[in-house]
Amino acid sequence: MMYDVVPVLLILCTIGRKALSNLQESDPKCRYRVHFPNASWHTAYDVCAGENKTLAKISSQIEIQLVDLVLLDVEKLIEDLEAKTYLQGVWIEGFRRSSNNETMQQNCRSLDPTFNIVTAAEDDILCLYYNYTDKKFYADNCSTDRAFLCESMTTDLENCMMNNGITSVVSDRKNGICELRSTPNLTLEECKSGCLKDSRCYAIEHLSSSCKDLMYMYKQCSFGRHTLFINHKGLFIYHPTLPSPADAKPFKEWCPEITQEIIQEKIENIQKNLTVNKKETNQYIRTLTSAPDERQSAKNIGIVGVTVISVVFGVIMLSDCINVVRGIQNKCKRSEDS
Structure with a gap:
């Protein structure tokens, strides 16, 4: 699947991986979001749909590079979380049918055959995940719990900072949002911009012209929170409450048999x-219908034509009217004589 923003991505990719690692206020990468904790493929699909998103569609080399950059940024954000194993596999859109070795997207269109899919289970219907560590695609049992990657269903650039409740961006008592630094005399926009450029910064608090940068760490942190909501990077999010497990949808409902x-x-x-x-x-x-002609000469010819036709019909009708009047007069005269 190629997006309207692909030309933009091609230009960005030419300037190098390092330059792309810094987020902008609106960025193609922000259409993606990694979700923790792990869930089955069908549960992941429902969670993405609940955000008006879909599991990430990866069907071109450009999209693979973009997803790699997203996962690179997420890895930097959680490097102190001691949870890098999350990125060893993230659910994406797609199925693999072992009986005929066919790999397809949710719309049942075949994936690029040049993509090498490693089969990791023996079931007939398998779901796809992408391994950021070895840059390979795998097909595994759909009920296996994994982190998952959601993608916006539109091609619009999205805001890379989102506003969310504090309890929805921390995992458990060991993991928390800790203060990275505090800088006075910064506007909200300056605070956001600084966080987007810093790979360690996950969220910000802006109070009375003071900017507080926060990081995501594997420990419990305590600091004075003055608001219930904070602005944080939308590249990944942790669900403190596990999503409700979704029932596996039969494959024939995704891709009906061609009868x-x-x-x-x-x-x-x-x-x-x-x-x-x-x-x-x-x-x-x-x-x-006649084609309109706005030229004045055409209008004049039309007026002359209408006038000539009107005069001709007028003369004919006038002569008939005279004959009718004479006939009536003669009839009336004969009536008077009799």
Whole structure:
């Protein structure tokens, strides 16, 4: 799947990986979000849908590079969290059917055959995940719990800072949001910009022109929180309450078997959509109407033509009217004589 922003990404990729590691206020990478803790593929799908997103679609080398950059930034954010193993595999969109070795997206379109998919289980229907460590795709049992990667369903650039409740961005009592530094006399925009440029900064608090940068660490931190909500980077989020497990959706509901009836139905729909009523075409409509001509000479010719036709019909009608009047007068005169 190629997005409208691909040209932008191509330009960005030419300036190097290091330059891309710094987030901007609006960035293509911010369409993606890594979710913790681990969940099954179907649960991950439901969580993404609840955010008006979908599991990440990776079907081109450009998208792989973009996802690598997202996971690189997330790895930096959680490098003190002692939880890097989360990135060894993140659920993405797609299935693999072992019986015919076919790999496809949710819309049942086949993935690029040049993508090497490593089968990690023996089930017939497997779900895809991407391993950031070895840069490979795997197909595993869909009920396995993994971190997952959501992606916006639009191609719009998204705001890289989001406002969220404190309890929704900490995991447990050991993990917390700790103070990185405090800088006075900064505006909110300056505070956000500084955090986006610092790979260690996860969130900010801005109070009375003072900017407090916060980091995500593997320990319990205590500091004076004056608000219930903080601005934090939207690249990843931890759910303090595990998402409700979702039932596995049968594969035939994602990709129905192609039967003769389905093929015939598709043919009929195509014929219906391609059939055009010839009386609704512009060519037919133009045979019934005159094309407008705004030139003054054309208007003058039209006036002269209408005048000539009117005079001719007027003379004919006038002569008839005279004959009618004479006839009536003669009839009235004969009536008087009799």
